[in-house]
Amino acid sequence: MKTVLRIIVCLLIGWRAVAQDHIFVETESFENKGGWVIDQQSFVVIGSSYLMAHGMGRPVKDATTTVSFPKKGKYQLWVRTKDWAPFPKGPGKFQVVLDGKPVNTIFGESGSDAWKWYPGGEIDVKTDQLKLALHDLTGFNGRCDAILFTNAPKFTPPDKPAELTAFRNKLLNLTDKPAEAGNYDLVVVGGGIAGTCAAISASRMGLKVALIQDRPVLGGNNSSEVRVHLRGDVDKNHYPKLGRIVREMDNGDPGNGHPDGQEYGDTRKTDIVKAERNITLYLNTHVHKIEKKGNAITAVIGRDIATNKEVRFTGTYFSDCTGDGTLGHLARADYRFGRESKAETGESLAAEKADDFTLGTSNLWASLERDTATSFPETPWALPFSDEYHIDEARSDWQWETGFGNFNTITDAEKIRDHNLRAIFGNWSYLKNNKKEKYGKRELAWVAYIGGKRESRRLLGDHILTQMDIQEGKQHPDGTVTATWTIDLHFPDSKNSKYFEGQEFFAGTKHIKVAPYTIPYRCLYSKNINNLFMAGRNISTTHVAFGSTRVMRTCGMMGEVVGFAAYVAKKYNTSPRGVYQEHLPEFMAIIKDEPTAAKP
Template sequence: MSKKAISKKYDIVIVGGGMSGVCAAISAARHNAKTALIQNRPVLGGNASSEIRMHICGADSHGKRPDSRETGIIEELLLENRKRNPQHSFSIFDTVLWEKCRFQEGLDLYLNTHMTEVITEKDKIKKITANQLTTEKIFDIEANIFVDATGDGTLSYLAGAGYMCGREGKSVFGERFAPYESDSVTMGNTLLFKAVDFGKSVPFEKPFWANSYTEEDLKFRDHDEITYGYWWIELGGDSLDIVADGEVIRDDLLKAVYGVWDHIKNNGDHKADNFVLDWVGFLPGKRESRRIIGDYILKEPDLLEGRIFEDAVAYGGWPMDMHVAGGLKTKLQPTDYIHLDKIYTIPYRSLYSKDIKNLMLAGRAISSSHMAFGSNRVMATCSVVGQAVGTAGAIAIEKGLSPAEVSLYIKELQQKLIKDDCYIPGFKNEDESDIAKTAIISCSSAIEEGNCENVINGISRKVKEQSNCWISEEIASGGEWLSLVFNSAVNVKEIHLKFDSNLSKEIMLSMSHRTNLNQVPGIPPELVKDYEINYYLNGKKIYTEKVSDNYYRLKIHKLENPLECDKITVKVLATNGDKYARIFEIRVY
């Protein structure tokens, strides 16, 4: 007896609950689209979840590129994690992501829900069918817009969208670092592990099914950090297909992990006598499978020149990280890091299918060549792409447009993203409704590079030598203030503040002891902690809002009723450890 499906209808449905899907879903819902997030695992986060435990890399290249960390929703999530999870637990991060989605107004979250069918009519997706494994419920889910954040491009593939897979030869896109000839090779999958010091000697007996490795086998693969390993335990993508042979690849990876651990424990002096395996992943982290074809395919030359597209909505900067075909089966360097001198932008035209008119693309399946994919596949880049897609989808719903038609409103999309604290290189705040730009700015004090007028210059991070930030002198006992004076009384509904969370330092969750040592623990000390906003009219203070224990970079203050005032001051009383008050931007609506 077959069960009757439960019918649901939304404005936007996102399939895939990795970091990109999470950011897309939150963004779409916050911009008033009725949204569903469909995730076939019990937890959110994809490769950053407790099931896989990969750290979230991005344009800052592990802190090597100053002032380049991604902001927006991904920054909000990582700062929330910093507050809630000082012990660096991936399970707690699962909960942070669940909470942000589960309690987001306008967003319905479906966990353990696997998409089984995609129904299309002509060149549009009408609905998907999904089976929730924990409840045995079957859902028929309709939407105006669907977003493929599956990683493997599964939604797009089942809908019949055009896609690419494998490596394009040099001549296909004019890419000098590409292989000479096209082939079907993709990067492989990885299982990670964690080891802990047991406090006494612990022997390890290799399982009969595990591989064996010599120091010669691993000579190009750094295995000094024995507590966390290893991205280079990578298999699949050559003779084994990443998707179709996924179970075989997982089994082969388990044999490899236990073989590498046997080498560490029982071959040579790796100082591992007291160490024991504490966790081994069972869900491989995937790098590459299908890439969906959009109206523009991002290419290697775009990255190498740091191209600023007119329809830019996100950016990247991780090297073109090209893993060796065959992975651990080879005795070659496991990857070739092709350095990028500049960060590059990602065009909106790469974020929707050219074939399926209501299909948008997020995460690692966006429209790019294999070479460009080597950079844009990392999770922080995928996250800002996801936020751009969610925001664009909401615009499409509001205006009754297809995703492609949102290109006609690209400036509106860009300005919404910048307002929401997404950085788009080459663009700045040009929001005509932001009346802070009409105010006269003054402050209690400022260091030389920290002029108070920076808070209305439209750029909310340091770029090269321009601080773009108000930086006070050392905070005095009564606090440091910044004032906005208007020519006449204005009606104020909202104040937006963007603080400094030090975008040169990593704050991502990691199992790597080495990576964590390079991070400043806790909340970034530069972030403003305690402050107050004061409103004045005709020289009289009429309202004060006080905030304590802030740990966010973006703070939005919405007044219950519009307030008539002619002066606003923001007084910084304390930071999370730094001795200067720092504010990148103040907006007034």
């Protein structure tokens, strides 16, 4: 009897093992991405990167990989995707192809803009491996997060964020300890102009630095992925030493949205960083976890946006140069989001009531003249344009902007980008099909799929810069970066609001000129996280003051200051605040480049 029971138990265990085989495939980990691109901008919402077919209306090449199966037999196919423009059905259609044969279901046209698992039917696996492909049908931004093969009966993969994350991590073996990247004097998170300058500055002062960037290129908004030109002056400094590294990063002024991405100097920036012997560069690494001891960060954990492998960085000091204040948010640093009221700040330019209004996100684009006429399809799913209202231009500028309090620039990043795409493609379709004499031979040459953000979280320091600081030219003992940009606060263009109320994608502004002024060092470190610096558009300002400090040459000089401050902090084993309270004369001597300043 015992023998029979043992046989039954073994059979049940074996049946359960077979029945619960899950093969989880992250699309961003495909061996060959083809013409599909990796998008990690919504990691905070869906917990993952995904692949997107960004072909500007022309189908892209297949993304392919090989999938190994532990057992042959029947499997259910599930595909995690969405219809990004369900008006009523969007254009992001694609197929899943197995060993050259597409499955029957067409994905990406469900009429729902929620990320969900969709069934793809049963497949019969007769070999140990299958070639898996994503086949784009339109070139209009179809997207796929993951693919699951399962032989568990009546199994539906989880969609709730926490359950999906646990499921994903388990099947990808991400529950194990991440690889150790080592210990650093300064860990810089964010590889835009501010973060890159911070890393270089600290490196040249002798610090061991990790520079972590969540995209394959450096430069952030000034990269070939976003293509925003640098603004703010570096030649009006009270302290001419500041801005030297910014000048090295500067690849000239190609304007906004130049059709040739090389004009933005990705290679130049990377080469400069790689020449620094004290910097270890980690591209394609999204920081999504931190470790703390008391009120200090001890480590950050980043996930490779393609392979999903995790890496842990320990450090003495950390700098949040993410723009979104991501690191500060993870560490529970104090921050503000949106506009303060006049009553709170005393600023004449502040809002009457506090709200969540922020400057928006731009996706720039450009077209080029061709030798022969080209076509572009009708776009019933896009924003509607007409003879009465359309935007008659062949290349965008900064005004193509979505946000303005209608969307949260962090949690709605994908929606904002998609809204911008609906505006771009809808307007271009109108121009191509209704103004053929002018646009018949023009073709979309480039459209950004990475959003160029302006405003989100502002981390609070020991000083919050205000409109009065700027316009009154207040002299602070720790005044460092000289800023020159106007108070430049965007708002929806009135004509755009008339035709797209609540869905604006085009901005206006009123430039309020200022005399060169200095930003206090106390705006560049957190008031409640003991070892956190910040540089870039997430520093300690009011919404109004942010309108002037946010441009990239100014942000780059902030990074340079952070590098010098980290050097002084390490030298005396003190905090960023301790640099101000206990070592300000020495720190300012370095900023002023005085001969008596401390050297590494």
